[in-house]
Amino acid sequence: MRPQKINDDELIKSIFQSIRSKGYDGVSIRDLEQCSGLKKASLYHRFPNGKIEMTQKVITYVRTWLDQNVLSVLKDQNRAVEERLAKTLESIRLFYNNGEYTCLFKALSLENSYSIFEKELEQGMNHWLTAWEIFGKDKGFSPDVSKEKALQVMIKIQGALTVAKVMKKNEIFIQALKEIAQLYD
Template sequence: MRPQKVLDIEILTSLTKVFRAKGYEGASLKDLSDATGLKKASLYHRFPNGKKEMAEAVLNHIDVWVKAHIFQALNNTENTAEVRLKNALKEVRNLYDKGNETCVLRALSMQSSLELFGSHIESAMTEWITVFTKFGTDINLTPEIAKAKAIQTLIEIQGSLIVCKGLNNIALFENTLKHIENNYLKH
């Protein structure tokens, strides 16, 4: 008996794990093959343009997830501002597994891979800022302050993920999420 067809979503999940952990250069086809359970040639059947296409699929996969979870929670005007933010940060916590997982945008933003995925990374970050800026103005911040806070939020998330890894201390990530929450809701 032959193995059953591996589901697209399971492939993407596995590919994501590898690119997050090793970056673009560090992720070899063997790594990607081992992680997905598909032989190299099978990966080329699914992704005719090879490693680059796999990384693009991963970026899109994360994009969709972020929109469906983080951005949607933050935009859900049926809730109070406080609930919207808390729900969004809860999804951020999930995305990065409480600080254990790195950000794909970061993993793919070394100079060499930035040449390949730079525009995707830029627009992904821009959208984070847009969505958080919108939230800021919703709670009556001035557009300037709202945008500054949005950028600061991105910076703190990215920075704390790095420092987390470096110090091997995920408590830092939780503190940063609290810090972000206070930065928006504390008066």
């Protein structure tokens, strides 16, 4: 058996970047061949169910990364809340490359892909909201205020990513992260 040209983690990361930049509907198998360096047959050998399976692996990769680097930090009651917030916002900044990268929620929320990945998107959004709600309660806010702040965080992140991309001004995203920190003062 020949050794793989690209390991699974690197392959998923490259597929993620393509889906993130072109959306599920916009990315072609040819795009995935180019980003991975693999031929169509090799891609289908590793992902027999094609682009849907590739995207599901990307969703799992993203969720795992965010769980480890963002959401678990946000919920970690062994750390001071200020440290949790600072570390979380820094991880978000890095994950989105200062607002340069598109969010997977956006990349998969167009009509065709949304119907395929609706359950995963809803679970992912609820996962984010729950982590921010827990953080808000740990910060001393009531459950209702914590829930509202969590929603505002998601609106700020998602909105800032879109506006920063369209305006070609990453500082919009950086400012949104500062505003999120101020929400919890």
